[in-house]
Amino acid sequence: MQLDFFPSRTLTLYLAKLFVVRILAVLIMLVLVLLALDLLAATGDILAVPGNGQAEILHYASLRAPQLASRFLPYSVLLATLITLVTLNQNSEVVAMKAAGLSAHQVLAPLLLTAALVSGVSFGFNERIVTRANATLKAWEAAEYGAIPPKGAGPDGVRSNVYLTDGRNILSAATLTGAGENIMLTGVTWYERAASGIIREQIRAPRATFAAPGWKLENPERFDVAAATTALGSTLVVGKTLTPEQIDLQAVDPDSQSFWQLSETINAFEAAGRRTEEMRAKWWHRLSGPLSALLMPLLGSVAAFGLARSGQLFVRAIIGMALGFAYFVVDNAALAMGSFGGYPPFLAAWAPFFLFLLLGETVLIRTEE
Template sequence: MTLSTYLLKLMATRILTALLVLVGILQILDLLDVTTDILDRDLGAAGVGYYALLRLPRLIEQAAPLAVLAGSLFAFGKLASDSAVTAMRSTGISAYRVTLMAIPAALAIALAQLAIGMVIAPNTDARLGVWWQASTPKDPAKIVDPVTFRVGDEIVVAVPRDPDGSGLEKVTIYRRDQAGRLVQRTTAQAAIYENGQWRLIEPRFETLGATNISESGARSQTWTENLTPGDIRTLAMGETSVTPAEASRALAGGLSVRPRTFYDTQVQRAWAAPIACMVMMLLAAPAALANFRGGGATLIIQCLAAGLLFLVFDGAFTALGENGAAPPILAAWAAPAIFSALAVTVLLYLEG
């Protein structure tokens, strides 16, 4: 077995072990919160298992950066405690090369996280939403609250009518011009999704002119193609997560309920989030140079603290971008860039 193979195997096993532990903990906490609801719906143990399976991709995505940090610290710490790095440096193998040989393990997790965030998790989230909505007990006396959202330049207030999201009732549409001024209000008894587009039933139009308001009506009218039944289901269930595809569609005139900066930041975050795995690997790399005879455990604790601090800064920058206080590209990429530079600087200093 070559040195690079040994290092890669050591790193991969430690990271995967940490990932399994973290995902297991998150899964248990998640199930503790929803198992009672699942059993109350008479879905049984099969329902609990199905829910856990559909939630698994999101939990893996959430746990991946911390798993890389923990696994890397365990792996580099083992190398340091066994004096393996000292032996390798005596043969001319630097700490930089040791880090480079270990990076493919973090890269594999990062690519897996990217695939989960872009493709797998959005599909499982949609299936989970449909399944959860279909199993919700019907209560005829329950009052369904209206939802408010934007489609392009239009602000819409409506009441979801059908569980599958294909119908709205008590629809009010406020249409604005490019300057954001109200130019028309449309009310309709209902809106139905048919053949890939929405159709308003008996709409009434109130158009604001310079000095008067004109009124008109129709039996039906085609409305928009930028809204899907899945969007309505998401609104009705109060879901707060936004997939990269949904964020891109919101920027292109689709459903949106938050400021444009929020969706700009989410698009950038979709690509920046997997980079966190690489950053965690770099932050853990100095642990390979720890000297356990001279208080080397302190260095490992400092690496752990740096990784946790990175998550705090990353979340803070993201919040600033979502609220428009920072440019989206800066909000998504600033923390990875800063902490990567910090990790490389520390490694250079320790290597001498």
């Protein structure tokens, strides 16, 4: 029995079923609670737009729910691990399994297999659903929950909160659609600054298109800061040194791109000599993030062993929870350091995973094997 990594087929299916049911129950509970709290904060802004109603609130919930599910799936796996193992320990099922000759790793094997499958599902869910929800929700928020501009020819559809520099001047747009010379900017603001950095003139326009060269603002409203006067016009061309290629590179949202699209974007940035550390760290984290679910049974395994009657079961559960949440803290800190260039992107994404993998194995071997 010790030579087989998995226990019997019946026991494997029994443990996997217990684990899956608890993962789904915890995930649904977390998503519903957090979505309800999020809706309390966002409903007022959504309904403030004329014409918005219950349909728009449900649309917001449909976009926000995948984000919450993706973010809190590893937490759900951790809590489900603790609930499953504590229940098995209290019912003396772990004692029975070890008395039958199973090692600690064999007891955990069905949970690890289930967590690996959850990691694969999480990766596919992020690529197919979450990235699209991110892009749509950010564009909708940029439009202040009003009508979203139609998608252009670009592969990424609508992008939001675009900021570009033309020397010391700044061009910002609420949304961007299209690609190349077909780019269309909406909610545009042009800031013309003096050599000292002080804004001399602010120009707002509902739309801007490529004028070859520059960007043509339609129906601009000019505000002279020094004179405090406003003037209206029909068209105005600004940012004559800004090319569509520069805008394509600067208007990138890594969270709204799939794994393969982000890989192509990184290659384009590197070819242009641009900084790619933040995107590279997020690219690696697209792989290490879903795999964090695989760590949770190992980090929470301390709750499975030890006699329930000893009075230390609660302490063991707290230790398992502390290890799991410590991983998320370290992972977020490392990713932030990688985004700012403090760590190499590969190290920022993978160091926490391997560190806590070794830590979990060490705790399990030293205490149970």
